[in-house]
Amino acid sequence: MNALKSGAQLRFQSHDINPNDxxxxxxxxxxxxxxxxxxxxxxxxxxxxxxxxxxxxxxxQESNNSPQGLAGYVFSSNQKRYWRIAENLELGMLGINDSSISTKVTPFGGVKKRAWPRRQARGFRGIPRSQIYKFRIHR
Structure with a gap:
């Protein structure tokens, strides 16, 4: 893995995967x-x-420099900080202290290179597909 060669540290890797899978x-x-x-x-x-x-x-700034914009995650105990960060991130879906951001009742899609196609969710049919919005899950 390139990241390990570049200095990242491996903290966990599951071993229950069959190498032929x-x-x-x-x-x-x-x-x-x-x-x-x-x-x-x-x-x-x-x-x-x-x-x-x-x-x-x-x-x-580093996050927004990415050409991608599908999803991001913020984990913090400081409520003012995570809402401030959430407001400024350029992405379509954001998990705040949660990693489960995609469900059948939430819109799915991003911004930038990940702006299309956007999947409409049940209950969001009135929002035009061209409308840019950010979906946030907070726990």
Whole structure:
């Protein structure tokens, strides 16, 4: 994995996957930096790439520099901070202290390269597909 060669730390990887299967094991990486390839790519797999930050303006800027804009996640015990960050992130779906952001009753879609196609959710039929909105789940 490129991230490990670039200095990320492997914190967890499941071992219950048959090597002949077409599945990638659940993986948690820590000490991921914005300059790493994993920070710039959309990962469609069970990989969590943890980036720690100390300046929220920088983390918002780094996140918004991505050409992707499908989903993001913020974990914090500071309610004012996570709402402030949520307002400024350029993405379609946001999990705040929760990673379960996609359900049959929520709209699905992003912004930037991930703006289309947007899937309408049950109960959201009145919102035009061209309308840009951000869906947030908070727990």
């Amino acid at each position: 077409l599945f990638y094991p659940i993986t948690v990486l820590d000490q991921v930096r914005p300059d790493m390839e994993i920070s710039k790519q959309e990962i469609f797999g069970p990989v969590i790439a943890i980036q720690t930050f100390y300046n929220e303006a920088i983390v918002i």
